[in-house]
Amino acid sequence: MSRLDDYRGVVPQGTLDFLKLLAEKVQGKKFINVNSTRLGGGVAEILRSLLPLLQDVGVDARWEVIMGNEEFFNTTKAFHNALQGQEQRISPGMLQTYLEVNQENAKRLSLDADYVLIHDPQPAALIASRPPKGKWIWRCHIDISRPQWKVWNFLRQFVVKYDSAIFSLPRFAQRLPIPQFLIYPSIDPLSDKNRDLSSAEQAQILARLNIPLGKPILLQVSRFDRFKDPLGVIRAYRLVKKHHDVQLVLAGGGATDDPEGEIVLGEIREEARNDPDIHILLLPPDAHLEINALQRAATIVLQKSLREGFGLTVAEAMWKGKPVLGGFTGGITVQLVYGVTGFTVNSVEGTAFRIHYLLDNPEVMAKMGGDAREYVRQNFLITRHLGDWLALLNFGGGKN
Amino acid sequence: MTVKEAEYPFLFVGCWELREMLGRSARDEQQLLEMIEEVPLDSIYYHIHSYFLRHKYIAGPYPNDFATWAAIQVRDRVLGEKLSVLNPYDFENLESLRAEIVTIIDEHLSELQVIPRVVYGEPFYFMQSRIIAVPTGLEARTLKEFRDILSRVDVSVIYYHTFEAILRLRRKKGDFTRWMEEQPRFLKLAEGIQKLDPYMTSLESIRQRIVRLCDEALEKEAGV
Numbered sequence: 001m002s003r004l005d006d007y008r009g010v011v012p013q014g015t016l017d018f019l020k021l022l023a024e025k026v027q028g029k030k031f032i033n034v035n036s037t038r039l040g041g042g043v044a045e046i047l048r049s050l051l052p053l054l055q056d057v058g059v060d061a062r063w064e065v066i067m068g069n070e071e072f073f074n075t076t077k078a079f080h081n082a083l084q085g086q087e088q089r090i091s092p093g094m095l096q097t098y099l100e101v102n103q104e105n106a107k108r109l110s111l112d113a114d115y116v117l118i119h120d121p122q123p124a125a126l127i128a129s130r131p132p133k134g135k136w137i138w139r140c141h142i143d144i145s146r147p148q149w150k151v152w153n154f155l156r157q158f159v160v161k162y163d164s165a166i167f168s169l170p171r172f173a174q175r176l177p178i179p180q181f182l183i184y185p186s187i188d189p190l191s192d193k194n195r196d197l198s199s200a201e202q203a204q205i206l207a208r209l210n211i212p213l214g215k216p217i218l219l220q221v222s223r224f225d226r227f228k229d230p231l232g233v234i235r236a237y238r239l240v241k242k243h244h245d246v247q248l249v250l251a252g253g254g255a256t257d258d259p260e261g262e263i264v265l266g267e268i269r270e271e272a273r274n275d276p277d278i279h280i281l282l283l284p285p286d287a288h289l290e291i292n293a294l295q296r297a298a299t300i301v302l303q304k305s306l307r308e309g310f311g312l313t314v315a316e317a318m319w320k321g322k323p324v325l326g327g328f329t330g331g332i333t334v335q336l337v338y339g340v341t342g343f344t345v346n347s348v349e350g351t352a353f354r355i356h357y358l359l360d361n362p363e364v365m366a367k368m369g370g371d372a373r374e375y376v377r378q379n380f381l382i383t384r385h386l387g388d389w390l391a392l393l394n395f396g397g398g399k400n
Numbered sequence: 401m402t403v404k405e406a407e408y409p410f411l412f413v414g415c416w417e418l419r420e421m422l423g424r425s426a427r428d429e430q431q432l433l434e435m436i437e438e439v440p441l442d443s444i445y446y447h448i449h450s451y452f453l454r455h456k457y458i459a460g461p462y463p464n465d466f467a468t469w470a471a472i473q474v475r476d477r478v479l480g481e482k483l484s485v486l487n488p489y490d491f492e493n494l495e496s497l498r499a500e501i502v503t504i505i506d507e508h509l510s511e512l513q514v515i516p517r518v519v520y521g522e523p524f525y526f527m528q529s530r531i532i533a534v535p536t537g538l539e540a541r542t543l544k545e546f547r548d549i550l551s552r553v554d555v556s557v558i559y560y561h562t563f564e565a566i567l568r569l570r571r572k573k574g575d576f577t578r579w580m581e582e583q584p585r586f587l588k589l590a591e592g593i594q595k596l597d598p599y600m601t602s603l604e605s606i607r608q609r610i611v612r613l614c615d616e617a618l619e620k621e622a623g624v
Contacts, residue, residue, distance in 0.1 A: 018414045018554035021534045170525030173421040182419040182527065333522075391418045394532050398418075 002052045002190060004383075010189050011383045019383060022390040023057035029393060030113035030134075031061045036076065036122035038065050040285035041223070042185060042312045043119050043141055049188035049382045050389065057386075059393070062113075066105040066123045071097045076122045077260055079155070082148035083121065084227060084307045090151060102126055115397050118162075127161045135397030138162040141185065142309040143330045145171045164398030168310045168331050179398045184334065185310045186385035187319060187376070192288035194319055197296060205293035211279055215247045218355060219298035221291055221316075224252040224264040224282075227307040229327065232348045234271050234278065236304070239352035244359050247277040251294055295320050300358055300365070304351055305329055315380040318342065318372035323365045325354050335380065341372040409539040410546055410579045414556040415564060417453050418530040419446070426524040428517030429470065429479065433505040436466075439526050441494040446529035448488055448497065449567050452603055453559045463599045465524075466501060473521030479508050487599060488567060533560060543586065543621075546579075547614035550607065558603045558610075576610060589617045 004016055031054065035043050047063050054061035068076070075094040082088040106129035116136045118124060130136055138159050144152065144167075156174070159165060164179040173180045187194055197205075206213065218237055222228040230250055237248040250268060252261065265282065272278040283290055295301060301317035301324045308330030315335055317324045324342040326332035336342035345351045358365050392398055422443060426432040436444070447465035462468040462484045471480025482504050491497040509515060536553060540546035550557070561575035571578065573594060580590035592613045598606050 012554070014552050014554040014557075018416075018534065018536065018556065021414070021536060022416055022532070167421065170421050170425075170527060171522070173423045173525070175423055180421045180423060182421050387416050388418065391416045391530075391532050395418060395530060398420075 002049065002188070003056045004053055004386075006190055007383055010377070011381060015383065019387055019390065020057055022387060022394065023059065026390060026393040027058040029059055029115065031059050031115045031117070031393065032064060032111055032113040033061070033117045033119065034064045034066060034109070034111070034123045034126065035119035036066050036068070036073075038063075042310070045188070045191070045193070045312075046185055046382075046385065047119075049191055050385060053382065053386050054389070057390070059390075064109050064111070066101070066126075067108070068101045068105075068122070069097075072101040079121045079151055080142060081227075082151035083144045083155070084142055085146040085148065086227075086307075088148060088151065090154075095154065099125055103129065115393055121155055124155055124158045127158050130161070135163045136161075137164050137166060137392070137397050139166045139183075140172065141168060143169075143172060143307050144174065145169075164392075166392075169334065181392065181398055183385070183388045183392075184331065184380060185312055186380050186382045187312055187315045188382040189319060193292050194316055195292070197289070197292055201289075202293045202296055205290055206297055209279075209281060209290060209294070211249060211294070211297065212247070213297065215245055215277065216299035216359060217249055217294075217297055218246055218300050218302060219249045219251065219294055219317075220302040220304065221251045221294065221313045222303065222305070224261045224268060226264055227305055229304045229306050230264070230268045231271050232306075232351070233302055233304050234268070235348045236302075236351035236355065237278070239349070240355045240359070241277070243356055246299070246355075246359070247279065249279045249281065249294060249298070251281040251283055251291060291316075292320075295322065298322055300325065300355055302351065302355075303327065303332060304345065305332065308332055311335065312380075314342070315376050318369075318380075319376045321369035321373045323358055323368040324372065325351055325358075335375075337375065340368070341375045342368060404583075404585070405541040406579070406583050408579075408582065409541045410575075412536045412538045412540075412549055412553055412557050413533050413560050414536050414554045415453075415531050415533045415560045416556065417450050418532065420528045420530055422526040422528060424526045426526075428515050429474065429476065429505060429509060430515045432466070432469075432524055433502060433509065435524075435526060436498065436501055436505070440528055441498065442528040442530075443526050444494050444498050444501070445567065446527050448486070448501075449563050450529045450531070450559075452563060452598065453556065469522075469524045470516075473518055473524070474516045475519075475521070476516040479505065479516070482508060487597075489599075493570070494567070531564060533564070543589075543614060543618055547611055547618065550614070551611050555603045555607060558607050562598050562606065585621075586617065589613055 033047055037044055051061045051063055075098050078088040078090055102125035106126050112131050113134050116134055117139055119139045120141050127136055160177055162178055166181045166183050167173055220233050295317050301322045303311050303314045303326040305327040310331030314324050314326050314332055325345050326336050328344040328346050333344055336344050338344055343354045345354055424435055426435050462471055462480055467480045467483035470476045488497055538549050540549050565571045565575045577590045577594045580586040593610055596609055
């Protein structure tokens with residue numbers, strides 16, 4: 001289990017000492033987090049790292065996961081897509097399933113605490129059964145700047161009952177009668193996904209994944225999801241391939257709440273057309289070391305998303321000193337300071353152009369990678385996230 | 401040599417900022433002007449002052465969010481430059497600072513035929529700041545102790561004693577300067593710290609400069 005002191009050497013000592021002081025007023029407070037999956041996806045990763053740190057500084061933190069059937073997760077996936085702007089058909093039956101599953105979970109879970117933090121739309125309706133005491137906060141991790149309004153209005157009736165809400169970017173904020181806070185997500189530099197790897201360890205993992213090391217590697221790590229534009233990545237690779245003998249790795253982690261992944265995976269395989277330099281890796285949700293090794297082996301990392309909540313894989317690659325090209329969307333624009341810590345791109349052609357430019361200018365890649373790592377150290381590490389949560393609890397969950 | 405102690409110790413206080421979104425955004429400079437007139441003062445504070453708390457290690461190209469947005473997102477460098485020379489220390493309170501910002505934008509717009517707006521960039525999102533102050537429990541009685549603690553504390557301590565002390569707690573000078581001034585032999589050091597313009601640099605850089613000034617004073621005291 002991680003302890004705050006384990007971060008010595010990564011984060012300044014003064015900051016670690018200060019975080020402990022920030023925790024003093026909320027010692028012993030009960031703080032429950034609820035989401036929809038323990039495996040896969042950025043939320044589960046953040047909770048896996050943050051909860052032990054909260055416990056280490058004296059907060060009585062707990063993590064609960066809601067349970068649901070296939071229909072429920074199909075519904076919440078449709079919600080997810082609709083909230084990110086994709087037109088979806090949501091039937092009254094799907095809404096009913098959503099409500100029923102939330103009611104069942106409200107009966108099953110004990111949510112009596114000083115603070116309850118509900119992550120994303122899946123468990124949002126638990127608020128309907130909130131106990132009389134405690135502050136409830138809704139944490140939205142996805143880009144809801146252009147939602148399908150019918151779905152947002154349905155969800156909004158629950159969101160307004162919370163004491164406050166948290167979003168990852170200012171543009172995600174909505175018209176709500178409750179305080180809305182900005183908290184960037186973060187990565188854990190000591191987790192298996194981000195910790196240092198020895199070269200032997202790295203070589204062993206890459207060999208197991210059948211990734212040859214001879215050619216420069218372009219890498220995209222993301223769920224197999226249309227919003228991540230994997231087909232656009234393959235098209236950009238093909239444009240680059242005319243000038244540079246590179247290989248492309250598309251590594252996708254599955255999540256138990258994402259039933260659409262297999263369909264998209266089929267589309268990617270079709271687009272790849274058995275090109276021996278395109279490696280499609282379907283990794284299990286706990287393949288953290290594999291992702292770590294791939295990111296470290298990559299020459300350039302891509303996150304060519306069309307919509308993105310935050311895009312933590314960008315920070316992960318930056319932390320490993322890699323130049324990153326990311327779609328001009330969501331939190332990618334906060335992480336990639338154009339031309340300094342990476343490049344944001346708006347098209348397949350733009351992606352190909354920047355890959356080409358970087359491959360032709362290795363000294364730019366090295367400088368950009370170094371600046372990217374420092375930028376992550378200052379803004380996107382788990383210790384900063386811990387401070388934001390502790391501050392929120394200090395403010396009584398944000399309610400005035 | 402005897403080490404002289406100050407009558408009162410310097411108590412180091414750090415802070416953490418929680419960022420609150422107001423759910424309001426401006427797409428052109430007229431909207432920006434109107435919203436600046438209406439938003440809570442805590443929002444003016446956020447976009448002008450606590451900007452530095454968010455750029456701890458590097459100074460941004462412009463020293464406040466309004467100037468940065470005008471220059472980078474709207475691509476109106478003229479307004480960006482006009483807003484960047486604002487020195488918040490010249491104003492008695494946040495309300496008078498707000499009035500000056502409004503005047504600058506109003507005058508700028510009166511000289512234009514078309515209102516500059518965002519085309520490719522991001523709208524301006526109004527935020528406000530909730531600062532939580534936390535005493536670190538560290539205190540200094542001598543200049544040497546002061547220098548040593550200052551060089552290792554969380555950088556938010558620098559922010560609290562320079563920006564927060566003057567602008568929200570309405571002290572006339574930064575806390576570091578005031579403590580030095582209470583000790584006659586450090587008047588020159590106090591003057592040196594007072595002269596530092598925190599609006600032109602990062603918090604980390606302010607820390608380094610104060611530590612350097614302390615080192616010079618300590619060397620002088622030791623007769624080096």
